Amino acid sequence: MNKTTTSSNYLTWLISIRQALTHKTALSYGLPLILLIVLHKPIEEVTSLLIVTPVLSKVASTDIDNIIFWLIAVYLLLLFLSRIISFVPSAKAFLIQVIISLIYLYYRHYQDVWILHPLKGHQDIYYTDIIIEIAFLNAILLIRQLFAKKPLIAGKGFDDDSSLGKQKPDLLGYEPYVQSLATRVEQSRPEKAIAIGINGRWGSGKTSFFDLLKRKMVTSPIIVIDFNPWNSLSPNAIIKDFFDTVQRATRPYHSQLPKLLDTYTDKLISLHSEGWGKFAKELKSVILPEQSLNDLYDQINKEIKAIDRKIIIYIDDLDRLDKEEIAEVIRLIRNTASFSNTFFIVAYDRDYVLTAIKAMNAFNHNHFLEKIFQIEVNLPYFDPAIIQRKLADLLKAYYSEDYHENIEKEIVGTPSAYPNYFEGWIETLRDVTRLSNGIKLNLDMLLTEVVFSEFVRLEILRLKYPSVYEAFYRRSGTFLHISDKHNGTDGYQLKTISDKRGEPFYLTNEHSEFELFVQQNASRLSVEQHEIAPIIDLIDGLFGVSMLTARFRSHLSVVHPSRFELYFSYSVLEGKLSEAEFLKAIESDFPQLKTQIDEWNREKLNFEVLRRFLQIKTFKNRKRFETTVEGIFYFARQPDNDAQYGFENRQLADLLSDDKKRISKQFYDGKSDEYATFLRRLLDGATSPYSFDSTFLEHLNKSSDDSFPIHKQERLKIVQKLFYDYTQNFKAWDYNLWHLYHACSYKEWTPTGGSVYRSDTIYPVEANQIMIATITKHIDAFLPVIIDFPPFVNDHMYISGIIKTIFGSYEAFGDFLNNLDTSSSVAVKEFDEFYRQLATQNFEKAVPFEFTVIKVVNRGQVN
Known part of the structure; x- marks a missing residue:
């Protein structure tokens, strides 16, 4: 280890001690405790006068007081039991209870200043021991709370949108770029603040960029300040919150600087005051002359130089603010807080900030940021493979292993197939988080009911353009029609336009009703003109006429009418097969x-x-x-x-x-x-x-x-x-x-x-024999069904040709009838007469015949 590193570690250690000693908690509890020890005699007298003599000395060892003591003790125990399951005790309150208990135990066992009364019949228990019970029960609650915390199972809940922090790896490849920026900051010593803009779309990893930058400069002699202006309620509150934050950060390094900053803050806020507030400030300045704003600024700048440490102020999410708040932050950076050896590192979406500036001052707004930021870092676009890998990992952490292969294939792809439907849609880690959470929430009940890749496509549309998603579902009858009917594999396809309605929008006959609808309603659907084509491509990838027809798609595909509703209902509907x-x-x-x-x-x-x-x-x-x-x-x-x-x-x-x-x-x-x-x-x-x-x-x-x-x-x-x-x-x-x-x-x-x-x-002989035997038993039921009519004729009839199939010929059928015992069948006798008339025509022509016994119905030919 070299001397420079040793010196840096030593300084860091000293600063840590200084910060601990000046911490708010240490001052809040340490100073009163020291005062209590130093001034214990006067405090004893005051306590005796106010509490012991008028209250505790009046307590007598009686049965009634015993009952009251035990009732209070049981009440506290019941209260403790009611909180044992889900209650978070206050650590600060417990610390106060411990201090009070220690003081009490000291006076109970080692001092006779105060006279305390034991319970009647229990000389070892004092009425004031309730204090110990309270501290003891709260100690159990606090210990239980510490050991009861169970880490969340990774991937089983919603994914958060947190940045890299101190531990997470750099998945986006920003580290070399961050290292270069950190080196230049360390080598700079500006007379006025340097502002560095980190420009990137929402969710592009600007906060993670900050985290990496902090890691790179962790050993440098710097003061790191994180300021979040979007927590402030007004432009004036931004000023106060900013300098309050700077005060807390610089207090361990300078005794007078916090006071100077406080005065400077009051001066700045008074400039924005109106009415009586402004009048009071002006009156005070007349009666009690104060330093000017410029004098205060110069003095603060001088004291900051004396600290001899770089002050790096991170301002994240500038693009969360409204236009007045953005203007106030820019004023801080450019003027009111442009101190020596100070660096502002500000994250924003440039387009959003420029739009806000334009609303306040349209003149030359496109070049406004150039006056504020000496350098602007444009975050590089992510490698799509990184984005898809991150999404796959989040989903695989949530779903069981038997679904991992499907996730890998449909999200990351295989050597022979790449899922290109992500391109242009999922471009940031925030997109990944939102899509992952949406899939986990909506796919849970449909995991085995849908085609994963098709569900993801629709989920992307819902995530990015919820109005389009809803309209597509609600108006599906307008946009889709059923085609490719084949063995029950009919499927939905986009309806194409066959008239001239699409001409004003430069559509061709091959374009769809859905595209026309989006073109006509783009503003209402919150869709920009350049976004229409990707939306159409996404839907066309599912329902387009160029896609594989329904019979070649999975039986779970959204193109099947029986599955369509599932993709939008997020659960198996009543009347649908799970x-x-x-x-x-x-x-x-x-x-x-x-x-x-x-x-x-x-x-x-x-x-x-x-x-x-x-x-x-x-x-x-x-x-x-x-x-x-x-x-x-x-x-x-x-x-x-x-x-x-x-x-x-x-x-x-x-x-x-x-x-x-x-x-x-x-x-x-x-x-x-x-x-x-x-x-x-x-x-x-x-x-x-x-x-x-x-x-x-x-x-x-x-x-x-x-x-x-x-x-x-x-x-x-x-x-x-x-x-x-x-x-x-x-x-x-x-x-x-x-x-x-x-x-x-x-x-x-x-x-x-x-x-x-x-x-x-x-026709096998055996089948004919079965049929003939059945006819023999049920001849009266058989005869009406073999009487047929020629087409469109109701008064001529003939015998069905099925007779030749069963008996071999009409003549054989006649022999069959002759051999029947017809003594009890009037129907056979009537049919025999009809048969003889047909025989005169060689059974080739229908003949007129009026049946009186047999009920004949023109039902078409029997075959």
Whole structure:
């Protein structure tokens, strides 16, 4: 350690002692204590005269006084217990109590000056011992307060906007610049104050720049003064508060300077006084002549030189003040406080200050600051990567680790993808803090419900332009339309302008209704003209026609009408499916998923659940796979009118396909039979009216792809069984019976050359036999449904062509009718007559016929 450093440390140590001895607290408590020790005899006499003799000496050791003592003691104890949970005791009050207690104990045990009375029957306890109880209980409260303080968990609350202080690292890269400035300040010894302006936008780190500068000059012989003019209530208060602050800072270095500064302050304030205040000052100056303002200034300047220390005055947030207050601070810097060896380092937003100066004096206002500040430091713009890294770190400290990868990718980016939507929006650490707090507050209930990057974009808009954000949501029907309808993946896109309304604003036909609205209402929305384009780009990045269409976006995307409201409500709305609830359900076991599906059905969320099931493409493990598939089958079998809710057959077939043993290798150790057994168990659980299962099996049986683990012949038997089971519980010849019959059909694919195939639809003999048996049992219900009318004709009829599919030909159907026992069926006899008339036309033409027994309804063709 060199001599210079040792000398500097020695001076710093001496100054610290001087400051401690002249501190307000030391003077407030130390001097009275010294006086008490020195003048204890007179104080004893006064205390005896005022307290002991007229009050304490009157206390007698009686039962009544004992009761009063214990009541007071219990009251104090109860008061203590009521404060033990959440109460902050006064350390200053406790210090006074300790001093009083020590004095009391001294006189109680070592002096007989005062006569104190013990409790009746308790010679060791005095009535005045209440003083000790008060101090003891408050000591417990204070100790508890000191040890009960728990540090906040980093990142779990709101992020503050604090500067670097003494410890935080310099993330912005200001340190080399600060070092250069500090060196020049240390090497300067001006006759008049030097003013250094630190210009930067709000939130750009001006206070942190101050903190770094203080760190660099911590060992220099300087007096550091922090003055915050925005705490003052008026221009006059700024003057007084400023010189009061300077007085406190210089008191350890000079005995007369504080008094001079006080007089100087009164002089300055009197210049601004009006009315009686000004008159009184002038009258006083006539009666008692005072030094002139200039004389006081010169004397103060002389004494400051004598201190031989640089005075560095930091004035932060000049841009928080109004125009009169800004003018007063500038006057202090330029004239009234422009002392020798003094440096004013002032932080402000230059544009704001110039606007305030212009409001007071428009002449040459752009160059006004050049007269005030000898040097102006323009804070450099931040590296966007630093800003994004800071935001990511704040969010990662708040959210659990399983969300960190998403935050890193969407905020910082990856080597192959960079999130450029931050550019021009988040430029300062204050922006980072505000955005971080907004995300933490608004995303908490939607963490698994939204696309993180899309939510952040909208949160940026809300942060910067809340009026635009609200208008976009409230008028979404005006700005957006639904496009790209595909398997339930319809999505919102910006409406484009197709007329000439945009021409006054130089819009083209490709521009949107939203852009036109912002252009027309920019002033009302508090948007400057140059800010419109970034706003439009931000929204276009979400809803623009050039973006990926809805079916390629995440199922949680804001473009989906079912998710749109969530991004603006900050909670899952009633009538909307919760993504977190859905994921929890499919990650549980099937009984729990089944219960949840029942609950969703009661809440009328069928379409939302269907849409969400359709979006599942991959699975974590076998349990998740089987639970989800069971859930799909259970959901699709739920009743919907006279059928079942159903599912999208092609997508379900793709999901369950075992092409190249995709599923069996992944979840069943390559055992296709084990996978097929699982699917058989599922199909065995089919419930009436079997519409979902039969439709799905029909899709499989008519597909040219046969990668389903259960082969076609077995699938045909399953669907035929469903058809047979339904006919055994026959109630009416309904649509579903026809549907089940057709579901029994399948296709045979025959190559015709190249990659072209011909398909032939075949109805198995077994299905026809089931249908014929059902017709035989319910002939009277069957006949009305096969009587058809030609289009737009009501008086001619014929027999439906489905008869040829079931029986092979109309003639075979006739033979079937002839072999029926028609003795009890009048309807068959009437139909037989109609059949014979059609036979005369070879069943090719409709014939007129008047049914009297059979009730015929023109319902269209049965097929």
